[in-house]
Amino acid sequence: MAGYIMTLSDVDSLTYCVKTGTYSTNLSTPKGNWMTHHEGTFADYLSMKPGDSIYFFIKRKIYGIGKLIEINSECRFLNYVGADRPVDYSKKNYGELEPLLDEGTANNRCLCVFEPAPLFFLNGVDMDDALNSNPDRFRMLRAMWKVSFIKVDDDENQALMDIILKRNEENLLRNENAYPYSDTLHNRIRDKNTEQYRLTSDNILLSCAKGNKINHEMAIEAALCELLSEDNSTPMGKWDYISHQVVASPFKAIDYMDKMDIFGYRYIPGYRTKSRYLVVEIKKDEATDDVIGQIMKYVDWIQGEYAYGDYSMIMAYVVASGFSDSVRRKKDRECVRYYTKGCRPAISCIWSSVKLIQYEFIDNKLRLREV
Template sequence: MAGYIFSVAKSLLSTVKEENIKKGYFTPFTPEVTEEEMLPEKSRKRKSINKVLAATFADFITMKTGDNVYFLSDRKIYGVGTLKNVGDDCKYDNYLDASKLLPNCNQKGIAYLTTKDSRARWVFFFEPGKHFMSKGVDMDDVLRYKPSAFKMLRAFEGLSFIKIDDEENRALKEYLYIVNESEICDGSDCLEFDNTLHFNLEQRQLSEYKMNINKVLENEENKKYVISEMFIEAALLQYLQVKKQSVFGEWDYLTHQLIASPLKPLQFIDKMDVYGYRFSECYPDKPQLVSKYILVELKKGKINKAALEQTMQYVDWICKEYAAGDYSRIEAYVVGDSSVRNVEDLKEKYCQRDYIIETHPVKTNSWNNLRLVKYLINTQVDFKEMKSSNDSM
């Protein structure tokens, strides 16, 4: 399972324990679009805020029941909780139409599910473990436990939360259990979970609160401030979650903005737009075996040579870091609203790789599994494969 680590100020940790952890919900605050940001001269700041909102939506939309929850405060990580469906899902708009990404000052008569604040746009529900806050573990100690497993945790800076994959989540969970073993075994210091909120919400009709980034497209005035590459990225992740039989296929794990370069100052780190993997259907043991990886590079405009070259850099990174040199385990996509005329020639020239599949005797193979996809924005964001140059028009 994947994991989510949420940052909490030290001064708020006891409140989070007594309110959020015991009752099994959390609503991280998002930036506000205030009346001041509505002024024409503030349009750049408003657009920047909306990119952050779209990025937060993208993180939330990939949450699945069974994923784990942790909290980071004053260098220490506490856990473990498990995401749980309340009704049909484990995450919702915290108030009606929060997914429209309307300015906070335009929200009137809000019907909240939990936290009564327009900055709390989305909420997720979880069941805390009985020893959720027994002992936190220091970040340095965690990173020393299984250094090769931790990738995103090493770059947790300037963010309210991060998502970690199955391997990183498993290593973090293992270390928390090791540190808390004595308390868990003797049953001391148990946390009593109050499921009243979950029960009450399950009696309500929650369909209107389901997250849907396409709601942004209903408001013409606000839409021009929201449509961005990050918005399309969020729409793509929602599409991948909902449409299993799509041009991209079905994937067990999806995330975005995954680090794809050696560790260096964070402002210079490269990040993949969308990354994920699929588990083998025939491997019998646990942990599950990853059989395929997906990479999606997204451009708001045309797919060109630079976009293809950037994508191939990420393909090489995945092959080296995750796929043990086996390019056949990678599916790559480049998404744009169109492409340059000679894109097929560029694909043939730049988007192939020869690699060794067996060593004694040496056998080689060629990889050219990169496909072009066009996004379309109407009443919703949709995606279709570009079969020919005419498809990009």
């Protein structure tokens, strides 16, 4: 499963999160519109699935281990009704908002629910120790910078879980030296009508829509994180792992790293074997010719870092409000790769799996169609 590493300011915050089995990001107050960092946070929550691991990061140390759980078929919620609208509720009494969380402010807009799996150990693991324990597995942890939390894939999650368990083997066997947990708050949430607290991308898109277009690319990312995780009816299908802003360049100063808008993979049904990788480049307006070079840069990156020479594992998409004939011609001309598959015999193959997807915002929903 995937994993989430949440940044906290102190151990008291960690104690509260583990005791209640909840985590909520404290967002800045919106000023009439959602900003990119708000929409990015919603996108991260929308990609969460029950069973994903959760960890906490405090002053160089990583604490774990927990897993997201389902309450009334959801593992993430709005903290209060209307929390997904860019309205300043800070001057309203917090209790009047009827929040799910006892402690917090109006800026705790959404939350996820989890339980220890197996324990949240008092003994945290230094970040350098984690990175050195399995260097080839860690990608996103190395790029953790100026964010509330990050998402890691199955391989990185397993590597992080391994080092925390190895450093706490005696505590695990003795079932001790762990932060206390109670399901009291979970049971209270379970007794509520949680349908009205359901987190979707609808209001996030609506807040930045103009006609049938969306003015913020990050809002489209949030919607795709939701759609591609849950809905098999889109032209891109359903994917077992979806994340956004995944690094796609050699490690360098974080602010200069390339990042894929959407990255994902799916398994062979019934197995934990990855069969396909996904990359999506998003343009809120009509796509220009340079998007072709951009998507192919990411395709080549995935081939080298994940697919190891097998282009047939990669499915690439460009999502935009429209495509000119020039972009279509350039796609047909340049989105091609020749490669060899196998050894005895070696098979010459041609890859050309880039598709153009036009989006429209209709009836408060993001509609996608291949062109």
